[in-house]
Amino acid sequence: MEIIIAKRAGFCFGVKRAVDMAFHVAGTGEKVYTLGPIIHNPQVIEKLQEQGVQPTADIDNPEIKSLIIRTHGVPKNVSEGLAAMHYEVLDATCPFVKKAQQYAKLLKEDGYQVLIIGDREHPEVKGLMSYAGEDVVVVNKDAALPRLKSRVGVVVQTTQPVTLLQKVIRDVLGQVREIKVFNTICNSTSLRLKETKEMAKKVDVMVVVGGKNSANTSQLAHLCASMSVPTYHIETAEEIRDEWFAGMQTIGITAGASTPDWIIKEVEERIRDRGGRARDGHSDQG
Numbered sequence: 001m002e003i004i005i006a007k008r009a010g011f012c013f014g015v016k017r018a019v020d021m022a023f024h025v026a027g028t029g030e031k032v033y034t035l036g037p038i039i040h041n042p043q044v045i046e047k048l049q050e051q052g053v054q055p056t057a058d059i060d061n062p063e064i065k066s067l068i069i070r071t072h073g074v075p076k077n078v079s080e081g082l083a084a085m086h087y088e089v090l091d092a093t094c095p096f097v098k099k100a101q102q103y104a105k106l107l108k109e110d111g112y113q114v115l116i117i118g119d120r121e122h123p124e125v126k127g128l129m130s131y132a133g134e135d136v137v138v139v140n141k142d143a144a145l146p147r148l149k150s151r152v153g154v155v156v157q158t159t160q161p162v163t164l165l166q167k168v169i170r171d172v173l174g175q176v177r178e179i180k181v182f183n184t185i186c187n188s189t190s191l192r193l194k195e196t197k198e199m200a201k202k203v204d205v206m207v208v209v210g211g212k213n214s215a216n217t218s219q220l221a222h223l224c225a226s227m228s229v230p231t232y233h234i235e236t237a238e239e240i241r242d243e244w245f246a247g248m249q250t251i252g253i254t255a256g257a258s259t260p261d262w263i264i265k266e267v268e269e270r271i272r273d274r275g276g277r278a279r280d281g282h283s284d285q286g
C-alpha cells in the first residue's frame with residue numbers, strides 16, 4: 001500500500017503563528033488564557049491545558065495574567081476594552097484577517113456602504129462588521145442581496161470561495177453606481193481544497209485528519225466523499241480501522257488547517273504499521 005500525504009496538510013501560516021505563540025507562553029507558571037478555544041482541535045487544546053493555557057470567554061476574569069487573541073480577531077469594542085486591561089494581551093489575529101479589518105474601516109471612512117461576504121455568526125465576520133459602519137450588509141451563499149446604496153465596498157471573510165465573490169460582484173453591479181472590491185480571501189484554504197481534490201482522484205481511500213468541529217476539515221472530508229472515494233474523517237490515529245484498507249493500493253492523507261503535524265505523523269505511522277509505505281514522504285500534488 002502506498003501512502004501519499006498532502007503537502008498542504010496541517011497548520012496554515014496564521015494558525016501556526018497563533019499556536020506557537022500559545023506554546024511559547026505556556027508553562028511559565030502564569031495564568032494564561034485564550035479568548036475562546038485557540039483552534040478547533042481538541043488534542044491541541046488539551047495539550048495547552050496541560051501546560052496551563054485555558055480558554056475563557058470572560059475578559060474580566062481576575063485570574064488572567066496574559067490573554068491571547070485567536071486568529072479570527074475580535075470586534076473593535078473588545079479590542080479597545082482589552083487595551084485598558086491590567087494584563088498582557090498577545091494578539092494572534094492572523095495578519096490576513098487584520099488586513100481585511102483595515103480595508104473594512106477604510107471603505108467606511110471613504111463613504112462606501114460596506115458589504116461583507118461571509119457567515120454573520122462567524123467570529124471573524126463579527127470582527128469585520130465592527131469596523132464597517134452601521135449600514136454594513138453581510139451576505140452568504142444563501143442570502144439574497146438586499147437593497148444597496150449607490151457606492152458599495154466589498155470585503156470577504158478569508159475562508160470564502162472565490163466563486164461566491166465573483167457571483168456577488170455580478171449581482172451588486174446590477175444595482176449600484178460604484179463598487180470597490182478588496183479580495184481578502186486567503187488562498188491557503190482554496191489551495192488545500194484544490195490539492196485534496198486532485199489527490200482524491202488518484203487514490204483508493206482518503207483519510208482526512210482534524211477536529212470533528214473544524215469547519216475546514218469537514219469541508220475537505222465532504223469534498224472527498226462527494227467524489228465517491230471512500231473517506232474517513234478522524235481526529236486521532238486511534239480511530240483507524242484495518243478494514244478500511246483491505247484490498248486498497250493507494251491511501252491519501254490530508255488534514256485541516258488546525259491539525260498539528262504530530263497528529264498527522266501518528267496517523268501516517270499507524271497506517272505504515274498496517275503495511276503502508278510513504279511515497280517520498282509527500283505527495284506530488286500542486
Ligand code: SF4
Nearest residue numbers: 012014094096158186
Ligand atoms: S486560513 Fe489564512 S487567513 Fe485564516 S488563519 Fe490561516 S493563513 Fe490566516
